[in-house]
Amino acid sequence: MTTEQLEQTPRTRLRRSHKRGDFDRETINSILDATSLCHVGYLVDGKPAVTPTIHWREGDHIYWHGSSASRALKNSNGHDVCLTVSLLDGMVLARSAMHHSANYRSVMIYGHGTKVTDVDEKKEKLRTFLEQLFPGRWDMLRPMTDQELKATMILGMPIEEASAKVRTGGPIDDEEDYELPIWAGVLPLVHAMKRPEADPRNLKGLAIPDHVFSFARP
Amino acid sequence: MTTEQLEQTPRTRLRRSHKRGDFDRETINSILDATSLCHVGYLVDGKPAVTPTIHWREGDHIYWHGSSASRALKNSNGHDVCLTVSLLDGMVLARSAMHHSANYRSVMIYGHGTKVTDVDEKKEKLRTFLEQLFPGRWDMLRPMTDQELKATMILGMPIEEASAKVRTGGPIDDEEDYELPIWAGVLPLVHAMKRPEADPRNLKGLAIPDHVFSFARP
Numbered sequence: 001m002t003t004e005q006l007e008q009t010p011r012t013r014l015r016r017s018h019k020r021g022d023f024d025r026e027t028i029n030s031i032l033d034a035t036s037l038c039h040v041g042y043l044v045d046g047k048p049a050v051t052p053t054i055h056w057r058e059g060d061h062i063y064w065h066g067s068s069a070s071r072a073l074k075n076s077n078g079h080d081v082c083l084t085v086s087l088l089d090g091m092v093l094a095r096s097a098m099h100h101s102a103n104y105r106s107v108m109i110y111g112h113g114t115k116v117t118d119v120d121e122k123k124e125k126l127r128t129f130l131e132q133l134f135p136g137r138w139d140m141l142r143p144m145t146d147q148e149l150k151a152t153m154i155l156g157m158p159i160e161e162a163s164a165k166v167r168t169g170g171p172i173d174d175e176e177d178y179e180l181p182i183w184a185g186v187l188p189l190v191h192a193m194k195r196p197e198a199d200p201r202n203l204k205g206l207a208i209p210d211h212v213f214s215f216a217r218p
Numbered sequence: 219m220t221t222e223q224l225e226q227t228p229r230t231r232l233r234r235s236h237k238r239g240d241f242d243r244e245t246i247n248s249i250l251d252a253t254s255l256c257h258v259g260y261l262v263d264g265k266p267a268v269t270p271t272i273h274w275r276e277g278d279h280i281y282w283h284g285s286s287a288s289r290a291l292k293n294s295n296g297h298d299v300c301l302t303v304s305l306l307d308g309m310v311l312a313r314s315a316m317h318h319s320a321n322y323r324s325v326m327i328y329g330h331g332t333k334v335t336d337v338d339e340k341k342e343k344l345r346t347f348l349e350q351l352f353p354g355r356w357d358m359l360r361p362m363t364d365q366e367l368k369a370t371m372i373l374g375m376p377i378e379e380a381s382a383k384v385r386t387g388g389p390i391d392d393e394e395d396y397e398l399p400i401w402a403g404v405l406p407l408v409h410a411m412k413r414p415e416a417d418p419r420n421l422k423g424l425a426i427p428d429h430v431f432s433f434a435r436p
Contacts, residue, residue, distance in 0.1 A: 011262055036320075037306045039257040041266035044229055048259035048266045052304035052324050086270035088255045091433065097348055097359055098366040102254075106270050130315055141315050142395050148316040170417045177360050183424045184417040187433055194406040199388045206401045215309065215405055 011110060012163040022164040025060075031105045031164055032057045032085050035191070036133070040064060041082040042075045042113075049075070055083065056129040057159070062109055063116075063125060065154040073153045076113035081157070083109045090189050094171035095182040101171065103186065107164045111157035122149050125156075134211040229328060230381040240382040243278075249323045249382055250275045250303050253409070254351065258282060259300040260293045260331075267293075273301065274347040275377070280327055281334075281343060283372040291371045294331035299375070301327045308407050312389035313400040319389065321404065325382045329375035340367050343374075352429040 003026040006012075012023070022028070038055040041048055051072040055064045062083060066073050086106035094100050116122050126149075127138050171184045196212050221244040224230075230241070240246070256273040259266055269290040273282045280301060284291050304324035312318050334340050344367075345356045389402045414430050 011265075011267065035306075036309075037304065039259075039268050039270075039302060039304070041257075041259040041268035041300075043266055046264075047229075047298040047328070048261055048300045049229065049328075050257050050259035050268050050300045050302040050326065052257075052302060052306075052322065054320055080265040082259075082266045082268045084257060084268040084270060086255065086257070088253075088270075091254075091351070093352070093355070093430065095360055096366075097344055097356065097362050098370070100348065102272060104270065108268065110265070110267075126315055130318065133309070134311070137311070138315065140400055142313055142392075142398055142400070144315050148314075152316070170415070174360075178419050179421075180360055181421050181424060182358055182360070183427050183430070184420055185426075185430075186415045186417075187430055188412040188415065190410050190412055192408050192410045194408055197388070197404045197406065199402040199404075201396050202402055203397075203399050206399060208403075209401050212311065212401070212403075212405055 006160065006162055008163070009161050012108070012161055022166060024164070027166070028107050028159060028162055028164045029057065031087070031107045032062065032159070034105065035085060035087055038064065038083050038085045040072065040076060041084070042072060042079060044071070044075055055085065056132055058125070058128055060159050061156050062159055063129065063154055063156040065126070065129070065152055068151050068153045070153065073155055076155055077115045078112060081111065081113050083157070088189055089168070091187040092171050093184050093187065095173045095177040095180050095184050099171050099173050101167065103167050103169070105164070105166045107162060109157065109159055109162040111161060113155035113157055116154040116156060119146070119149055122152065122154055125154050126152070133215060135214065136211050137209065140209070224378065224380055226381070227379050230326070230379055240384060242382070245384070246325050246377060246380055246382045247275065249305070249325045250280060250377070252323065253303060253305055256282065256301050256303045258290065258294060259302070260290060260297060262289070262293055273303065274350055276343070276346055278377050279374050280377055281347065281372055281374040283344070283370055286369050286371040288371065291373055294373055295333045295371070296330060299329065299331050301375070306407055307386070309405040310389050311402050311405065313391045313395040313398050313402050317389050317391050319385065321385050321387070323382070323384050325380060327375065327377055327380040329379060331373035331375055334372040334374060337364070337367055340370065340372055343372050344370070351433060353432065354429050355427065358427070
């Protein structure tokens with residue numbers, strides 16, 4: 001690996017399975033970009049809460065958003081959060097229960113959520129977010145209103161205290177168990193798109209835009 | 219709905235989008251059973267951390283497991299956790315950026331993780347876990363050793379302070395936007411299995427067991 005390596009901290013350093021840990025920025029970014037679903041951990045009255053939401057990445061920063069009234073966002077703004085992205089890539093079937101496992105890619109990012117306050121910056125961020133998902137769509141839409149921008153909170157944080165963890169490949173069994181007549185292997189799992197479903201209230205004759213088919217996540 | 223309704227608490231009650239919230243045990247269970255991937259939030263030095271892991275349900279309890287040395291498990295044992303399960307079912311494309319959304323099913327469970335200490339109970343729980351995923355597989359495997367059971371920590375908690383949140387269907391646009399010539403609709407997303415990949419070290423002539431094909435999650 002020749003790309004930037006993030007600094008390890010006591011909470012990102014892996015205690016076990018060191019070979020599965022990765023602090024390479026390109027590896028981390030590729031996992032963040034592979035799905036839109038993340039889980040944000042924050043505190044409510046000092047206790048942990050985990051809310052699923054949609055994230056997007058711009059360079060070395062990660063962003064998520066929602067209603068300005070959202071408790072999950074308000075409790076994350078200026079506070080400690082952990083944003084985790086993970087993809088379950090397969091079930092690993094071994095010759096003993098112990099060595100069953102899962103193939104996955106995951107990233108944990110620690111930091112403080114910080115609200116984007118400038119209205120123009122908010123609009124630009126939402127544009128980038130939508131354009132990453134559906135290139136060309138933003139300019140086709142009814143423009144955002146000031147009221148809508150006000151009702152939307154965007155949080156961001158640097159991808160700085162972060163680590164990736166990845167498992168790939170088949171089962172690793174105890175050496176003596178390889179002689180057993182037990183089928184072992186991997187059941188791969190994928191996310192897939194199905195046929196787009198048009199809104200029944202679409203105007204007649206509207207074709208499905210290319211950006212719907214080019215959607216590549218998750 | 220005629221099944222048991224869980225009691226709402228200040229942290230499970232939904233502040234907004236009340237229509238998306240659900241405290242029905244059958245709804246909650248069906249979401250927990252629809253995928254094996256969950257995200258557990260816990261505290262490390264008073265700050266939130268979120269770790270992806272595999273869960274299983276037995277009746278009104280949820281379980282997860284890992285190495286006895288796992289920090290995520292040790293910090294969840296006897297402590298406050300939030301276990302969240304979510305499935306991203308589709309991207310919702312509206313006629314304005316504001317009304318773009320996602321279809322999803324999610325459950326948040328609050329509680330204290332509690333370690334299963336009895337060795338026989340641990341073994342029985344792991345058996346149930348594997349049998350739910352791959353019926354009939356447990357008895358085909360090399361039996362678990364005492365050392366393996368000792369190295370495995372199982373945490374559980376009651377599904378009591380919990381809520382589901384679900385969004386389905388197409389975009390809900392502002393009434394005046396329905397006249398715009400903008401394609402709107404839903405891009406459905408699914409988890410899917412691919413062809414099982416046999417371990418190259420399998421003994422010659424071993425057929426793929428039926429339980430691999432019958433795997434139904436996620």
